[in-house]
Amino acid sequence: MNIALNLVAAKTIIRKEMVRVLRIWIQTIVPPAITMTLYFIIFGNLIGRRIGVMDGFDYMQYIAPGLIMMSVITNSYGNVVSSFFGAKFGRHVEEMLVAPMSYATIIIGHVAGGVLRGLLVGALVTVVALFFTKLQVAHPFIMISIVLLSSIVFSLAGFINAVFAKKFDDISIIPTFVLTPLTYLGGVFYSISLLPEFWQNASKLNPILYMVNAFRYGILGTSDISIGHAYAILLVFVVVLFSGCMFLMRRGIGIRE
Amino acid sequence: MKALSIKSLTKTYANGNQALKGIDLSVDAGDFYALLGPNGAGKTTAIGIISSLVNKSGGEVEIFGHNIDSELEAAKACLGIVPQEINLNLWETVGNTVMNQAGYYGLSGKLRKERVEKYLRALRLWDRRDDTARSLSGGMKRRLMIARALVHEPKLLILDEPTAGVDIEIRRSMWDFLREINAAGTTIILTTHYLEEAESLCRHIAIIDEGIIIEDARMSQVLRKLQREVFVLSLSEQLEEAPALDGFETRLREDGELEVEKGPESDLNELFEQLNAQGIRVVSLRNKANRLEEMFMHLVENKGAAA
Numbered sequence: 001m002n003i004a005l006n007l008v009a010a011k012t013i014i015r016k017e018m019v020r021v022l023r024i025w026i027q028t029i030v031p032p033a034i035t036m037t038l039y040f041i042i043f044g045n046l047i048g049r050r051i052g053v054m055d056g057f058d059y060m061q062y063i064a065p066g067l068i069m070m071s072v073i074t075n076s077y078g079n080v081v082s083s084f085f086g087a088k089f090g091r092h093v094e095e096m097l098v099a100p101m102s103y104a105t106i107i108i109g110h111v112a113g114g115v116l117r118g119l120l121v122g123a124l125v126t127v128v129a130l131f132f133t134k135l136q137v138a139h140p141f142i143m144i145s146i147v148l149l150s151s152i153v154f155s156l157a158g159f160i161n162a163v164f165a166k167k168f169d170d171i172s173i174i175p176t177f178v179l180t181p182l183t184y185l186g187g188v189f190y191s192i193s194l195l196p197e198f199w200q201n202a203s204k205l206n207p208i209l210y211m212v213n214a215f216r217y218g219i220l221g222t223s224d225i226s227i228g229h230a231y232a233i234l235l236v237f238v239v240v241l242f243s244g245c246m247f248l249m250r251r252g253i254g255i256r257e
Numbered sequence: 258m259k260a261l262s263i264k265s266l267t268k269t270y271a272n273g274n275q276a277l278k279g280i281d282l283s284v285d286a287g288d289f290y291a292l293l294g295p296n297g298a299g300k301t302t303a304i305g306i307i308s309s310l311v312n313k314s315g316g317e318v319e320i321f322g323h324n325i326d327s328e329l330e331a332a333k334a335c336l337g338i339v340p341q342e343i344n345l346n347l348w349e350t351v352g353n354t355v356m357n358q359a360g361y362y363g364l365s366g367k368l369r370k371e372r373v374e375k376y377l378r379a380l381r382l383w384d385r386r387d388d389t390a391r392s393l394s395g396g397m398k399r400r401l402m403i404a405r406a407l408v409h410e411p412k413l414l415i416l417d418e419p420t421a422g423v424d425i426e427i428r429r430s431m432w433d434f435l436r437e438i439n440a441a442g443t444t445i446i447l448t449t450h451y452l453e454e455a456e457s458l459c460r461h462i463a464i465i466d467e468g469i470i471i472e473d474a475r476m477s478q479v480l481r482k483l484q485r486e487v488f489v490l491s492l493s494e495q496l497e498e499a500p501a502l503d504g505f506e507t508r509l510r511e512d513g514e515l516e517v518e519k520g521p522e523s524d525l526n527e528l529f530e531q532l533n534a535q536g537i538r539v540v541s542l543r544n545k546a547n548r549l550e551e552m553f554m555h556l557v558e559n560k561g562a563a564a
Contacts, residue, residue, distance in 0.1 A: 002330065005363030012360025019353070091344035095405070098308050099361035100333040257270065257311045 001102055009101035010109045017083060017113025021120070028079070028117060029124065032071045036125045039067050040132045043189060055191050055222045060133040065216040066188030069150065071125045073208065076118030076151040077179060080110050080158030081171045088162065093255060103249035107159060107242065114155030115148065122147060135219055142227065143218025149234040150211040154179075156241035163245070163254040182208045187216075192224045207233055258286040258321065260413045260444035261307065266316035268302050268468075276302040278468035279316065284461070286321070286412070289439045290446045291455035291476070293553060294465035300448045301341055303465070304417050308338045321412055334362065337411030339402045341418045341448075345390040351377065351401055352386035355408050362409035376404040379434065396427040403431070407438070414438070415446045420454060432458055452553055456480075466557050487545035488525075490515040493538040502531045516545065 021028045040060065048059030055062060087093035096106050129135060137143055157174075165171045186208030192200045203209050204225070214230035217223035248254065263282040269275045276299045284290045294300050305311030307318055309325060309332075318325045323332035345354060355377060359369045377383040380400040385393065390401060399419055406414060416435075420428040428451075435458060439445050449455055455462060455476075462479050464472040472479060491514050499507040499515065504523040508516045517528060532539060 002363065008363045008365045009361050012357055015360075016349075016353070016357050023348075087346070090346060091340075091342065092346040092349075094310055094338075094340065094344050095346075095358055096361055097310055098333060098336070098338050099358070100330040100363070101361055102330070252312050256309075257305065 002100070006101050006105045009099065010105045010112070013096070013106065013109025014112045014116070017079070017110065018116060020083060021079065021113070021117045028075070029121060032075055032121045033124050033128055036067050036071055037128050039063070040129060044132055055193075055220075057220055057222070058133070061135065061220065062191075062216075063189055064129040064133055064135055065219045066186075066212045068122050068125050068129065069147065069212050069215045070183050070188050072118040072122040072147055072151050073154045073183060073211070074175065074179065075121040076114040077154040077158040077161075077175060079117040080114040080155045081162045081165070081175075083113065084110055084159055084162035085165045085168075085171050088165075088255065089168075097255065103246060107156075107245045107249065110159055111152060111155040114158060115151040118151040118155070119147070122151075137219055138221035139218045141218075143215060146211060146214040146218055146230065146234070149231075149238060150215070153207075153211075153234060153237045153241060156238065156245055159245050160241065160248065163248045165254075182206050183212075185209075187212045187224060207237065210234070259319070260284045260286045260288065260321060261446065262317075262319040263303070263307075264317045266303065266306065266318065267314045268299075268306060268311065269314045276468055277306075277314075277316075280465065280468070280470050282463060282470065282473065284413075284444060284446060286444050287439075287442060288444055288461050289435075289459045290444070291459035291462045292446055292448045292465060293452065293455060293462065294448075295557060298465045299468045300465055301417055304338070304340075304415055304446075304448070307415065308336060309333065334409070335412045337406035337409065337414045339399075339406045339414070339416040339419050341421070343395075343398050343402070345398060345401060345405075347391035348389055350387055350389055351382055351393070354390055354401060355405050358405045359408045364409060372408050372410070376407050379407075380404040381430075396423040399423055400427075400431070403434075411443070413444045413446070417448050418450060419447070420449065420451060428454070464553060464556055471556050487516055487518045489543050489545050490517060490532075490539050491541045493540050496537070500532075500535055500537060502528065505531075 044060035044063055048063070051059045053059070084093070087096075126135070161171060161174050185203065186206050187203065192203045192209065195203065210225055210230040210233050213223040213225045214227050214234075217227055261282065261284040263280060265279045265281065266277050267275070267279050268277040280299070280303065282292075282303075292300050292303070302311060306313045307320070307325070309329060318332075320332040321335045323329075323335065325332045349357070352373065355373045356369065359372055364372060374383065377386055380403055382393075382397060382401055382404060385397065390398060393401060399421075403416070403419065406416075420431055423431065432454065435445060435447075445458075447455065447459060460476055462472065462474065462476050463470055489510070495513045496509060496515070499509040501507070502517070504520070505528060506518040508518075510516055519525070519528065529539070
């Protein structure tokens, strides 16, 4: 593999992705900021006052890490799935497929684009959160590594979704019917210690629970799950999903006839 | 050195359609090669396989000695593709479209900017570099695809019907441009429905039909095989019936013009002598059809009859 060529190609894809995100900022940046502001006002400020303290933190503080993580996850996923499927639909994915860069470069470039958008929106939501509550970072390394890994996992998942998608409906099915329910049931708004034992155990099958809780641990220092388990799950997902992306690209599934 | 070598290439799609039935093709470096065939003949499938956008079912493809199975990235680096369908990101600017493509081929820094400017100027798009691709006319979009395919200066350029839907003035300026880059050393393979285009530009021709190559020779050899030509004569006075001319077949058209079919054994002097003898004066004369087009139809029809 020509490393210099692939580095330039990866930088080109990342730059192209960022230009796209910023060009359509009204679709990519503004909506999550508005949605999360509404969450903070309704769940945090209005309803949260009646809920009181959760795990030793006021409710607004408690949900802030989960809401930040939720916006990172959905935007990382959404960026890659819409960008790569759009390229497939418009056939300009062929620009990349005919070029001598490796398939890994195409995947990494798009994943990096998804991560950057996820982090950009996450930073914006954090700024919004600071208008409503105080956040002090308890474990900076854990906070940063968990948000990065989670963003990579969902960018890779978005890539796979885009590869299989044949029409625009196909890129909204997973976010609507899988991602959103798992996020809402992933401990963003509550501690699973409030659930009956059966549902506590059922919740532990949800990978988003680990991401939200590990991120909350990074910021607030409290978590429902083991941080070691969260890292293990995230790393396994990164390896499995990246291998899946490589397999699909090599076989040409969804992109070559 | 072979720019392209294809051996026993086959492609069967998932629906059972056998688009290529074992084609062999060999293109010399520096050649200007025409790949012709009716719609659905297999041209675009063959180009798709060469450019690794379509998985082959069998056979081998080498681009400048690089096998696409074992040295795909090296093979891709030698190749520039201008596809039949517009495949531009219509929301991207003209400049960024070519700039990004240069980046995908590893070009960076000053060289990348120079190349982008060079080819956008050459294709007369430099003034539109900040406009989105969607704002371009059909002909400009095709020129942008050519600039994009050339920015890494490939040794082999494949153009799949590059002048489809392009007006005659732009088509002829594109011909001049293609002649220039071919003269500068780029091997070119062209598919087209304008047989005049192939006859004017290409030195070598292959005709593909129903997934098999039915002709593969130098253009001059192919044209020599054409035995018969039809001329349309405009006459000074309208005739009641077609005159009998020895050695020629004649037919009077509805518009009053005379069609004369000439075999290889007769010549035009004989024709005019006989017309003079009968007092028929000819105002003008034109070839009824492009010679290559006749050849093409003859080969395709004969293959059908043989089958």
